[in-house]
Amino acid sequence: MEYLRLARVTVGYRKGEPILSDFDLTVREGELVSLLGPSGCGKTTTLRTIAGFLFPWSGRVLLKDKDYTRVPPHRRNFGLVYQNYALFPHLSVFENVAFGLRMRRLPREEIRRRVEEALRLVSLEGLERRLPGQLSGGQRQRVALARALVIRPELLLLDEPLSNLDAKLRAGMRTELKRIQRELSVTAIYVTHDQSEAMALSDRVVLMRAGRIEQEGTPAELYFRPATPFAADFMGFTNRFDAVVEAREGGELVLRAGRVRLRVRGEDLAPGTEVTVAIRPSSLRLFPPGGEGIPGRVVSHAFQGESVQYVVETGLGELVVVHPESTPRFSPGDEVVARAAPDEVAVFPRKEDA
Amino acid sequence: MLTTRKALLLSVPALAVLAAFFLVPLATTFIDSLREGGTWTIGRYVAVLSQRSFRVALIRSLKLGALVTAIAALVSYPAAYAISKLGRTKRTLLMSLIILPLMTNPVARTYAWFVVMGRHGIINQALLSLGLVDRPVKILYTEGAIAVGLLQLFLPLMLLSLVSALENVPGELEEAARSLGANGLRAFRRVILPLSADGLVIGGTLVFTGSITAYVTPAILGGTRVLMLSTLLYQKAMTLMDCEGATVVAVVMLLLAVGLNALLRRLRPREAA
Amino acid sequence: MRAPRSALVVLSLSLLFLLGPFVILFWSSFGTQASLAFPPEGFTIYWFKKVLGMRMFVDAFRVSVLLALSSTAAALVLGIPAAYALVRFSFPGKSFLELLFTSPIIVPGLVLGFALLRFFTAAARYPVSLRLFLGHMVLLFPYTVRVISASLRNFDPTVEEAAVSLGAPRWSAFLRVVLPNLRAGVMAAFILAFITSFNNVPVSLFLSGPGVTTLPIQMLTYMEYYYDPTIAALSTLLILFTVVIIQLVEKTLGLSTTLGG
Numbered sequence: 057m058e059y060l061r062l063a064r065v066t067v068g069y070r071k072g073e074p075i076l077s078d079f080d081l082t083v084r085e086g087e088l089v090s091l092l093g094p095s096g097c098g099k100t101t102t103l104r105t106i107a108g109f110l111f112p113w114s115g116r117v118l119l120k121d122k123d124y125t126r127v128p129p130h131r132r133n134f135g136l137v138y139q140n141y142a143l144f145p146h147l148s149v150f151e152n153v154a155f156g157l158r159m160r161r162l163p164r165e166e167i168r169r170r171v172e173e174a175l176r177l178v179s180l181e182g183l184e185r186r187l188p189g190q191l192s193g194g195q196r197q198r199v200a201l202a203r204a205l206v207i208r209p210e211l212l213l214l215d216e217p218l219s220n221l222d223a224k225l226r227a228g229m230r231t232e233l234k235r236i237q238r239e240l241s242v243t244a245i246y247v248t249h250d251q252s253e254a255m256a257l258s259d260r261v262v263l264m265r266a267g268r269i270e271q272e273g274t275p276a277e278l279y280f281r282p283a284t285p286f287a288a289d290f291m292g293f294t295n296r297f298d299a300v301v302e303a304r305e306g307g308e309l310v311l312r313a314g315r316v317r318l319r320v321r322g323e324d325l326a327p328g329t330e331v332t333v334a335i336r337p338s339s340l341r342l343f344p345p346g347g348e349g350i351p352g353r354v355v356s357h358a359f360q361g362e363s364v365q366y367v368v369e370t371g372l373g374e375l376v377v378v379h380p381e382s383t384p385r386f387s388p389g390d391e392v393v394a395r396a397a398p399d400e401v402a403v404f405p406r407k408e409d410a
Numbered sequence: 411m412l413t414t415r416k417a418l419l420l421s422v423p424a425l426a427v428l429a430a431f432f433l434v435p436l437a438t439t440f441i442d443s444l445r446e447g448g449t450w451t452i453g454r455y456v457a458v459l460s461q462r463s464f465r466v467a468l469i470r471s472l473k474l475g476a477l478v479t480a481i482a483a484l485v486s487y488p489a490a491y492a493i494s495k496l497g498r499t500k501r502t503l504l505m506s507l508i509i510l511p512l513m514t515n516p517v518a519r520t521y522a523w524f525v526v527m528g529r530h531g532i533i534n535q536a537l538l539s540l541g542l543v544d545r546p547v548k549i550l551y552t553e554g555a556i557a558v559g560l561l562q563l564f565l566p567l568m569l570l571s572l573v574s575a576l577e578n579v580p581g582e583l584e585e586a587a588r589s590l591g592a593n594g595l596r597a598f599r600r601v602i603l604p605l606s607a608d609g610l611v612i613g614g615t616l617v618f619t620g621s622i623t624a625y626v627t628p629a630i631l632g633g634t635r636v637l638m639l640s641t642l643l644y645q646k647a648m649t650l651m652d653c654e655g656a657t658v659v660a661v662v663m664l665l666l667a668v669g670l671n672a673l674l675r676r677l678r679p680r681e682a683a
Numbered sequence: 684m685r686a687p688r689s690a691l692v693v694l695s696l697s698l699l700f701l702l703g704p705f706v707i708l709f710w711s712s713f714g715t716q717a718s719l720a721f722p723p724e725g726f727t728i729y730w731f732k733k734v735l736g737m738r739m740f741v742d743a744f745r746v747s748v749l750l751a752l753s754s755t756a757a758a759l760v761l762g763i764p765a766a767y768a769l770v771r772f773s774f775p776g777k778s779f780l781e782l783l784f785t786s787p788i789i790v791p792g793l794v795l796g797f798a799l800l801r802f803f804t805a806a807a808r809y810p811v812s813l814r815l816f817l818g819h820m821v822l823l824f825p826y827t828v829r830v831i832s833a834s835l836r837n838f839d840p841t842v843e844e845a846a847v848s849l850g851a852p853r854w855s856a857f858l859r860v861v862l863p864n865l866r867a868g869v870m871a872a873f874i875l876a877f878i879t880s881f882n883n884v885p886v887s888l889f890l891s892g893p894g895v896t897t898l899p900i901q902m903l904t905y906m907e908y909y910y911d912p913t914i915a916a917l918s919t920l921l922i923l924f925t926v927v928i929i930q931l932v933e934k935t936l937g938l939s940t941t942l943g944g
Binding site: 414416417418420421423424425427428431432433434435436438439442485486488489491492493494495496502504506507508509510511513514515516517518519521522523524525526528530531532535561562565566569594619623625626629630640643644647648653656657660663664667668671 | 685686687689690691693694696697698700701702703704705707708711718719721722760761762764765767768769771772774775777780783784786787789790791792793794795797798799800801802805817818820821824828878881882884885888889898899902903906914915917918919921922925926928929930933
């Protein structure tokens with residue numbers, strides 16, 4: 057069911073320089089949607105427009121078919137979680153969480169009960185009287201989350217909430233965030249530039265680029281079937297070369313790039329179409345010379361813990377290949393052939409802008 | 411835009427007060443200095459400029475301002491350098507001692523020099539008892555006395571500017587310069603001086619403008635004979651009842667201060683605000 | 684790296700120059716002679732008793748304190764919203780406002796005092812106390828704007844937004860979240876402005892009038908006629924007062940926060 061809708065929203069900070077133009081976005085009830093993209097793509101602007109800190113120049117913001125376009129932020133009942141936590145430094149943990157409830161003039165007893173409940177939800181019981189300055193980064197983020205959830209928001213807006221935490225803590229908080237969001241079945245919008253975070257958390261990912269939606273879909277759709285070269289690049293399809301469609305055989309396309317022939321799972325492309333091919337380093341495998349594939353010579357290898365990264369010089373340019381192995385099977389100078397699993401290759405008709 | 415209206419709403423009270431009790435008085439003073447009998451004229455300026463007392467006061471103000479600024483800079487560099495090398499506790503203690511003259515009631519501060527420079531003051535007592543003079547020397551009510559008083563008031567300003575400038579010069583830089591073979595003086599000239607030039611310029615402007623417009627120090631230590639622009643202004647306005655002349659002096663002081671500040675902004679567009 | 688000995692010598696001499704007169708003044712305010720002389724003879728606290736019993740100084744002290752308190756409060760009331768507008772909003776004419784709001788510092792105090800005297804004489808019959816109040820408010824305003832702006836710049840705007848998102852209207856978010864966190868800045872601005880007003884001569888000089896005179900102006904007037912150590916005793920008291928304030932500031936806020944704004 058459609059829950060939140062941005063309809064043809066145009067918005068920006070300076071006159072004549074819109075960040076979003078005629079932007080559409082739909083979020084369904086109870087889902088967690090990530091706005092993913094590089095910095096400057098407009099994801100934070102989108103979030104601030106939804107929160108009400110930016111008013112659209114044109115277009116509308118609708119929640120459950122109610123028009124929110126001109127509703128000031130303090131009347132929206134959306135919970136916000138910031139990258140830097142934005143806790144009130146002069147108030148205790150309890151008072152931080154209670155703030156929204158006090159604004160709603162709830163009875164004292166209810167405030168106490170709901171704050172305790174919220175703190176239990178984020179496992180912070182017993183820290184009620186601390187000041188934010190006396191908490192660790194992870195604890196602060198939990199307070200920020202409890203503070204946003206305790207008002208029972210119609211929408212939870214998260215702006216890169218984990219990016220100030222160290223890697224280990226981040227992984228833990230990610231799981232917990234997902235659990236809490238499921239448990240409360242609160243509709244959430246999550247802004248991030250980290251594709252692995254978006255993959256791990258989201259029901260749906262909206263990949264943005266320069267104020268537009270580049271692609272939206274489930275994490276698996278984006279991960280395996282990027283729709284554009286930009287999406288492919290952002291999803292880690294870092295090996296790229298040009299090719300021409302030679303034939304269509306069954307469900308597969310035969311591509312020719314230089315003197316190399318490649319079979320990939322087929323898009324509906326006519327023979328003769330010029331295409332860009334994109335492959336993830338982990339989708340390529342190296343074999344001793346002979347047979348089909350892209351011939352080349354190993355230039356270097358680097359040990360990466362549970363895998364080895366090879367750089368291979370080929371007629372199509374340098375390819376990066378990541379093998380899940382703990383000792384390198386090939387050495388610099390070795391002649392090899394690189395093959396890709398046919399359904400892990402992305403193929404795009406070539407356009408001028410790509 | 412909505413935010414513009416809010417911002418203006420928040421600053422309107424201040425804007426109104428400053429317009430009424432700051433801009434209007436200054437503007438009318440300026441305009442009146444150029445008007446006589448309903449027409450525009452520079453007659454008042456010609457009249458005041460032709461007065462010897464004004465020229466003497468103007469030159470004296472500029473001269474003493476330059477002198478005080480130069481001495482303050484010369485003294486402050488080594489002193490500020492020494493402070494910047496001290497530990498935190500010592501530095502804080504020293505800073506609170508240094509700002510004492512700045513924060514003290516100016517009459518009390520200046521009066522202290524009476525006891526030092528007066529007829530029966532400490533200097534004259536010393537000179538007499540050493541037999542260097544046989545009558546008390548006149549020290550008060552001279553340009554020198556004014557300069558000393560101004561220096562005590564403004565040396566702290568220069569010190570503060572230079573200490574904060576020198577704190578921003580990384581110590582390693584100086585060590586690097588020395589390790590490359592520069593001796594102390596050259597390391598100073600090539601590394602520290604250029605990097606702290608901002609502090610010198612800001613401090614210098616503050617001290618110079620402050621010196622040429624200060625009132626209490628020349629009023630007490632210069633008396634009614636050794637006049638600077640400020641004491642001349644007061645004398646014209648309140649003793650001689652020459653309000654027109656006073657207006658001209660006021661405009662000259664205003665232009666000097668504003669001009670110097672504009673010059674500072676030009677030199678240091680970012681920091682000056 | 685340590686400072687060379689010569690630099691330390693210059694520093695010591697500077698301190699002697701800056702503080703020496705205060706020490707001498709302190710000493711001579713306990714002397715028994717009726718005119719200032721050095722070294723003072725005997726020991727008495729007569730001059731302190733005398734000055735504390737003098738109506739003219741006690742009244743002027745009261746005027747100065749009331750004036751400093753009221754004009755500082757007014758400058759804060761005007762300055763806090765103005766600083767908020769300058770720091771949090773961007774709008775056409777902002778740089779002009781910034782310049783205007785700091786310019787009373789640039790204009791020589793004596794010129795401001797003189798211009799205000801002409802204005803008050805020409806415009807309307809303002810009572811003397813109101814003239815002083817208005818003059819000092821204009822004088823102090825830039826200090827409050829500058830110090831409050833500096834501490835506002837250090838306060839993360841998203842914290843305020845968080846309060847708004849939790850249901851607080853802007854003004855309420857300001858009162859409940861921003862202002863409590865500006866406490867140090869407001870205190871610093873208050874002290875700086877209070878001292879500036881309490882010590883001011885050039886503006887008060889022209890605006891004081893019969894019956895309403897500030898302490899420094901009263902001291903100047905007294906010095907025109909008398910040379911006894913009364914003023915020395917009073918000055919000693921005022922210097923001690925300043926020392927106490929500096930210590931207080933240093934202990935509670937740190938000097939750099941107060942001066943560096």
